[in-house]
Every structure is written in structure tokens, then in C-alpha cells.
Amino acid sequence: MHFDLTDLRLFVLTADEGKLTRAAVRQHLSLAAASARIKTLEAQAGMPLLYREARGVRLTPPGEAFLHHARGVLRQAEQLRTDLQEYSGGLRGHVRVFANTTAVTDFLPEILPNFLYHNPRVNIDLQEKPNADIARGVLDGRADLGIVAGQVDTLGLRALHFSTDRLMLVTSRQHRLAERQRIAFAETLDEDTVAMQPDSTLQKFLAQVTDKLGKPLKLRIQLSSFDAMCRMIGAGVGVGILPESAARRNQANMSLALIELIEPWSVRERYILVREHERLPAYAQSLIDAICAHYQEDKSQ
Numbered sequence: 303m304h305f306d307l308t309d310l311r312l313f314v315l316t317a318d319e320g321k322l323t324r325a326a327v328r329q330h331l332s333l334a335a336a337s338a339r340i341k342t343l344e345a346q347a348g349m350p351l352l353y354r355e356a357r358g359v360r361l362t363p364p365g366e367a368f369l370h371h372a373r374g375v376l377r378q379a380e381q382l383r384t385d386l387q388e389y390s391g392g393l394r395g396h397v398r399v400f401a402n403t404t405a406v407t408d409f410l411p412e413i414l415p416n417f418l419y420h421n422p423r424v425n426i427d428l429q430e431k432p433n434a435d436i437a438r439g440v441l442d443g444r445a446d447l448g449i450v451a452g453q454v455d456t457l458g459l460r461a462l463h464f465s466t467d468r469l470m471l472v473t474s475r476q477h478r479l480a481e482r483q484r485i486a487f488a489e490t491l492d493e494d495t496v497a498m499q500p501d502s503t504l505q506k507f508l509a510q511v512t513d514k515l516g517k518p519l520k521l522r523i524q525l526s527s528f529d530a531m532c533r534m535i536g537a538g539v540g541v542g543i544l545p546e547s548a549a550r551r552n553q554a555n556m557s558l559a560l561i562e563l564i565e566p567w568s569v570r571e572r573y574i575l576v577r578e579h580e581r582l583p584a585y586a587q588s589l590i591d592a593i594c595a596h597y598q599e600d601k602s603q
Contacts, residue, residue, distance in 0.1 A: 395585035
């Protein structure tokens with residue numbers, strides 16, 4: 303098929319508006335010109351993409367598929383325009399990173415300041431996403447790198463292991479469970495719980511676990527960062543499930559007790575996901591190197 307971005311924008315607007323006349327106005331085309339473009343698209347596709355009805359138009363099943371891909375092409379075209387504008391302004395590189403909750407709120411804030419300081423002409427677009435969306439984002443090109451943890455379908459992407467973390471039960475030192483060395487997650491479900499926000503990667507994962515157990519968490523408060531969770535837990539509001547790295551960072555200052563979970567899922571291998579068939583720009587590879595080097599230094603200390 304041969305089409306230009308105007309055709310795609312017109313088709314998306316037509317689907318959104320439900321009327322070709324409104325789409326034509328928004329695209330600054332005459333109705334005749336807009337109609338001709340849509341008919342040309344349908345001729346190239348070899349099938350109707352729209353049902354014409356008295357009150358407007360609606361998508362045929364092939365039209366639904368066309369709309370999905372049209373939105374993707376337009377999104378990538380806009381990203382290309384944005385990236386090129388940044389380059390014209392003196393930027394050398396732009397790295398788009400999709401990452402899970404732990405990466406966004408815990409260890410990347412430790413790594414990125416130094417990386418950005420030594421790479422002043424590189425920008426980073428960091429977005430928190432669920433693990434499944436991270437892999438899909440890298441696969442379809444919306445992200446250059448993905449950072450995931452635990453058992454994840456990598457969709458055939460190259461997975462670079464860079465560290466291992468563990469989820470632990472965290473309590474105040476005065477809590478009745480504080481003296482335990484190990485505990486089953488199911489034993490914690492009767493306790494008041496301090497948790498992350500519902501849309502966080504960690505909380506979605508724990509919700510899946512509790513669904514299988516048939517018993518929900520007793521949520522007292524949900525917060526947007528691990529440090530905030532630790533403050534609440536240390537104050538006796540409840541217990542929480544946190545990455546060991548975040549809990550140990552706050553352990554001394556907030557009087558926390560860390561208790562090992564016996565479940566295998568509590569051990570979480572961390573991976574950087576990249577597209578296997580593409581060679582990364584040097585600045586994106588430098589970011590990968592910075593993340594890996596951070597954990598190599600931790601092991602040597």
C-alpha cells in the first residue's frame with residue numbers, strides 16, 4: 303500500500319469523529335478531497351475500511367486493524383520529529399527507557415545523575431510500566447531499553463542480566479513478627495499493610511499473588527515511593543513487601559526489621575531488554591554499561 307501521513311491522520315480523525323465531514327474540516331481538506339483519499343486507501347487495501355451510514359461512518363473489522371497500525375505509524379512519526387528537533391538543538395542522543403517500579407523509584411535515581419553529568423548532550427525519557435508493557439514497548443520501538451525483574455515473557459528480546467534483588471517482609475522493630483528469620487507470604491495477609499500505589503508494577507504483581515491465595519491484603523495506606531513506605535512501616539502503621547535494596551537503605555534510620563520470604567518468587571533477577579536485531583547507539587550502550595558497572599562496584603565493596 304502507498305499512502306502518506308495525511309491519509310493516516312485523516313483516517314484516524316474519521317474514526318475518532320465518526321463523520322468524514324468533521325474529519326475533513328480538522329484536516330483542512332474539502333469533503334470531496336477527503337472522500338477521495340479514503341476511497342483510495344480502500345482501493346489499495348482491496349476491501350472497505352468504513353461502513354457508510356446515514357448518521358456517519360464506523361469501522362469495518364479491517365478498518366479496526368488499519369486504525370491500530372495507523373496510530374502506531376503516526377506515533378512513531380511524531381517521535382521522529384521530536385527526536386530530530388532535539389538533535390537540531392545540539393542534543394547528541396535521546397534514550398527512551400521503560401522500567402518497573404523498583405528501577406524508577408529505587409536504583410535508577412542513584413545511577414542516572416552521574417550518567418547525565420558525564421553525558422550532558424543525552425536526554426533520558428524514563429517511564430514506569432508493568433513488566434509485560436515494558437517488553438512490548440521495546441519490541442515495537444516505543445522504548446530503546448526495558449528494565450524488568452522476575453519471571454517475564456521477553457518476547458524474543460535480548461535480556462541482559464545485571465543484578466539480583468529479593469522481596470522481603472519489612473516491619474518495625476517493635477512488631478510481633480520482627481524476630482522471625484523467614485516467613486511465608488500467606489502468614490502476612492492478616493497484618494495491616496503499607497503498600498505501593500495500585501498501578502505500580504510491584505503492587506500489580508502482589509495482587510496476582512493474593513488472587514491465587516484467595517485472600518487480599520489488608521491495605522492501610524498506599525504510597526508512591528519505597529522510602530515513604532519505610533517511614534510508615536517504621537512508625538508502626540503496618541508491614542510491607544519491599545525490595546531488599548530499598549529496605550536496607552532505610553533500615554537503620556527508620557528502625558526496620560527485614561524478614562526473608564520463603565517463596566521462590568521473592569528472588570527477582572533483573573534484566574535490561576533490548577532488540578536483538580538492532581545495534582544500539584553508543585549513548586544507549588553507555589547507559590547499559592553504567593547500570594551494569596553500578597552493580598559490579600557494589601559487589602566489589
